[in-house]
Amino acid sequence: MYPVLNAAERNGATISADLPLAVAKAHGLGGPSPLVRMLTSYAPLNEREIALVESGQGDLQKHPAGAEIRPEDTSRRVVTVTAGWAAQSALLEDGRRQIVALALPGELIDLARGRRLGLAVTAMTPLRTRDATDLALALEGAHGALALGWRCLREAAELRLVRHIVRLGRLSAYDRTIDLLVGLHERQRRAGMADVQSMSLPLTQEALADHLGLSIVHVNRTLQQLRRDGLITYRTGRVTLHHPERLSALAAGA
């Protein structure tokens, strides 16, 4: 079994086959917005809540296929896709591209977050979006420094997922390993648990392989290559990054 497939998405899919139709009838005139259809497929909304979502969505905006959607175009920071497909992609300086996620009708795009994660949002088809910033603000938790910090913590976790997708999708084993080590070093530095060059790395090469999407043998050879190139010192449990700046540049560039 492939556990990922059995989670919410699949269950919801069963529900969605019926629910949207019922809701559509109740509303007439083309039925509810895609966002409402999507929300009702997860949780049963009452009339008031449906009305709230419909009215909470702001102005509609059209983008031609190929257009890039930028948060600074308007004050909108969260939008729902009404029609068409959008792609959120990371661009590498050599032109390589990794589409990290696609957004289909009914789904959300957090432009502000995308921006912080370094993602460009592009219309893959003629695209229609509606502003949902107010809804997001109303539904997403408290204000204040503590809530902000907490959201940053959550967002940092999501950033790591995104960055890992780019690693796996577009970096070679060599660059992928560098980028992971640099990332782990940054994280331990932030927590005050590593010095400028050296850090703990309590992972077997097998665990590294399972994280990097490589075979254990190839991880071993990649680490050796990094050592031969003078970039790291490695012994089980501990790594020294010899040229952090150069390594960051390598991780960043390719």
Next chain:
Amino acid sequence: MYPVLNAAERNGATISADLPLAVAKAHGLGGPSPLVRMLTSYAPLNEREIALVESGQGDLQKHPAGAEIRPEDTSRRVVTVTAGWAAQSALLEDGRRQIVALALPGELIDLARGRRLGLAVTAMTPLRTRDATDLALALEGAHGALALGWRCLREAAELRLVRHIVRLGRLSAYDRTIDLLVGLHERQRRAGMADVQSMSLPLTQEALADHLGLSIVHVNRTLQQLRRDGLITYRTGRVTLHHPERLSALAAGA
């Protein structure tokens, strides 16, 4: 440049080099918990908020290296890592494993979410965690069906990131393509925008390649192979999945 690297994480890292020390002095006795250090590296907390976080963290729990951490062990659903490393991994039925994310001290593990995403949480080292469920509940938004639906929407997006990491890390081009198509079909079904077999696929093979982490040429050949195997019909803009069940099984199994 590699935009992903320039976001919050890097900026925060600059801050974190100094802040934790100051906070540590103010508190003495080993300093603040890793969670507080992490939060203060994102947003300046006042004394009251720091106290709130410290008291909001529940019982400490120890796990030996290699142990699996399950949400049903206790009522804890969100924990912070106090010491040691944990891995969140997806397991394929043939034994392959993809570590989707690592959790280091100061970072959060949402066990309930991990469970819904099909992830196993494993201690990579002797691990200490503290319950943060109450904090999470207090800080993460409103109650009610609408807020629940909204969170599901956000969580579904995260699920797609996780699933894509598994695709890129552990599936062949052939299986990866099947899995993506099945996933896209599920999403369009849920939105009521696809019939049982056929769906719109408004992506060029180049876009598919950039999403699947493959070359455009190889995407082309993979699609041809899928056609030859009678699994799909493909013409630009539209795909028919001929054996949805079998395809799902393929996507799930390998």
Next chain:
DNA sequence: CGCTCAATTGAGGAGTATCAATGATTGTGG
């Protein structure tokens, strides 16, 4: 001292990338 697990090494092959053309389709202006 014999286990066991992690790390290492070698040989060979499968899977993908790259380079370079060649069709096919669509939209555009004459």
Next chain:
DNA sequence: CCACAATCATTGATACTCCTCAATTGAGCG
């Protein structure tokens, strides 16, 4: 309606990255 450009899809040939299988070495550890 046609020539043209532009984009997308397809094909072939070749190179290389990375995997698999199979040993071997090294490092704790009861």
